[in-house]
Amino acid sequence: MLNNINPKNIEKVFITASGGPFNKYPLTKFKNITINQALKHPNWQMGKKITIDSATLMNKVFEIIEAKKIFNFKYNELNILVHPNSYVHAIVKFKNGLTKILIHDTNMKIPIFNSFYSNFEKKIKTKNLDLNILNNLDFKNVNLIKFPVVKILKNLPRKNSLFETVIVSANDKLVELFLQKKISFQNISKILISFVNAMEFKKYKKISPKNVDQITKLSEYVSLKIKNMDI
Known part of the structure; x- marks a missing residue:
């Protein structure tokens, strides 16, 4: 969607999240959520790790970080919107007043296909535009009480x-423990x-990664630290 577009011409980017299986789930029942419940995504069929990340909305935190790095955005230019239908995948507001919306079915073949063929050299069969969904897009801001990881x-x-x-490694280990x-x-x-938020890890905000070995060692240390926590 952003191919050949200068990020300087963009005012805001909204990345959508379905809200996973707990978008409308009562907060009072969160303490009893089971693994099977967390793995029942309403729209996508994915592996266990990414499905749990979708249930906590951590996957969107990662997507914001990725968008910032890949397209050189500022964090205040990137936003998350909850969109339960998973039909709209991104909204881009330009400084010239135009807004573009990216729409497609819940089929990962489409974004994967477009990552290879971005200039319309090839075609892929897809479903017709679903006007029923378009008439009920149902966008909402993220509920930070239900999905507190977004505050990161x-x-x-x-x-x-x-x-x-630190964030990626800690989350990986915690999902594994769950x-x-x-x-x-x-x-x-x-x-x-x-x-x-621990003081021990805040110092890494000021340290730029120099090589893969440095990242690997820190990742292993973070995982071990969580493994040895008194949980």
Whole structure:
């Protein structure tokens, strides 16, 4: 959608999230969420790790970080909107007043296809435009009480740093512990937020990654730190 477009001409980008299986789930029941419930995504069929990230909305935190790095945006130019139908995937507002919306079915073949053939050299069969969904887009802001991991975005450094490695590695390990039934669903977000706010790891906001070995060692340390936590 942003191929051959100068990011300087863009005012805002909205990335959509379905809200996963718990978008309308009562907050009072979050403490009893099971693995099977968290793995029942309403729109997509994915692997366990990404499905849990979708249930916490951590996948959108990663997408915001990726969009910032790939297209050289500022974090305040990137936003998340909850869109349960998963039909609109991004909205881009330009400084000239125009707004473009990216729409397609919940089929990963479409974005994968377009990552290879971005200049319309090839065609792919897709479904017709669904006007029923377009007439009921149902956009909402993220409920930060249900999905507190999104608040992590406010604490990210502007420049590339090892702090992103801390976030990714901590989340990886916590999702793993949840799938092993060692922590609750709510504790994924709770522990992750407290972990990345710890003084020990804040220093990595000011350290730029120099090589893969440095990133790997920090990732291993973060994973071990969480494994040894008294949870």
